[in-house]
Amino acid sequence: MGRVAVLGVFVADLSFRGERLPRMGETVMTEVFRLGPGGKGSNQAIAARRAGAEVTFISRLGDDAFGALARETYRREGISDAYLSTDPGSYTGAAFIFLEEESRENAIVVAPGAVSGLTPRDVEAAAKAVIAADVLATNLELPVQVARRGLELAREAGVATILNPAPAAPLPDDIYPLVDYLTPNESEAAALCGIEVANVADAERAADWFLARGVGAVIVTLGGKGAFLKSSVDGEGVHVPPYRAGRLVDTTGAGDAFNGGLAVALAERKPVAEAVRFGCAVAGLSVTRQGTAPSMPMREEVMALLEGTATA
Secondary structure, three states, rough: OEEEEEOOOEEEEEEEEEEEOOOOOOOOOOOOOEEEEHHHHHHHHHHHHHHOEEEEEEEEEOOHHHHHHHHHHHHOOOOEEOOOEEEOOOOOOEEEEEEEEOOEEEEEEEEEEEHHOHHHHHHHHHHHHHHHHHHHEEEOOOOOOHHHHHHHHHHHHHOOEEEOOOOOOOOOOOOOOEEEEEEEEEHHHHHHOOOOOOOHHHHHHHHHHHHHOOOEEEEOOOHHHHHHEEEEEOOOOOEEEEOOOOOOOOOOOOOHHHHHHHHHHHOOOHHHHHHHHHHHHHHHHHHHOOOOOHHOOHHHHHHHOOOOOOOO
C-alpha cells in the first residue's frame, strides 16, 4: 500500500443546487441543500484513501461543530489525524457551493478559517509524516509559504511532490523546481502562465512554460476532455482521454478526485502516464455522484472502470 501525506485545508461544504445564482440584493429559493466534509486537501485525502493509499492529513481546525465533523470523517475513512491541530481561537473553514441545475457547473466561495494561521513551523512539526510518505500532495488553499515548506521538506527527503495550484495564485519562480508533478486545470494554467487553454495544443504550450521553470512533469486537467501530460524526462506530450462512468451529475470535486487518484498511483510507483489514467478514472466516477468527499469512489470501482468491467 502506498503512503500519501496531504497538506491542505478542511472546510465544511454547504452545498445548494438551483436554476441560477441570485443577483446582488436578490433572494433565490431552492429545496436542495447538503452539509458535508470538503476542502481541496481534505477531498484529496479522502479520494486517496478510498483509492487504496495509507493517508495522513496535515491541517488545522477550529474547536467547533465543523471541526468535530472533520475528525469524525477521518476516523470513519481511516485517515490519520495525528498532525491535525486545533486552534480554539478561530473557526473551522466553510465553503458555499452553488451547483447550477442545467449546466451542472458550480461556483464556490471559501472562508478557510483556522488553517489560515498555519505556518511553515507547523509544517516542520509534521515533518515525520512527510518523510514517511511516498508522495506529498498540497495546493494553494493554503498560504503559499506553507505549501512551499511542505514541498521543501519532501524534496529534502526524496519524497515525490504534487502541487495542485488551486485556486490559482501568483507563485515565485523558485517554487517550481520543488514540484515533481504540477496539476493545474485550464483556467489555473492560464492564470499562472498567461496562455489561454482551450484545447490540447494550448495545454502543451502551457506545459512547456512550466517545464522551462523546472517542474518535473505537468498535467493539465481538461474537464470533460481528460488530461494532458508532458514530462521533462522524455519531452513527449500525452493526451489521456476521460473515462465515462455514467450520467454527469456534479462536477464539484472532480479535480480533487483526480489529484487523490494520481497521488495513489504515483505512491504505488506506477509510470506517470498510467498514474494519470488512474486519476482520470477516479474523477470520471466522482462526477456521476452528488457532492465532493461523498462522491469519491472506492478502489474496486476504479479498477473495474480501468479494466472495462464497470456498468453505468
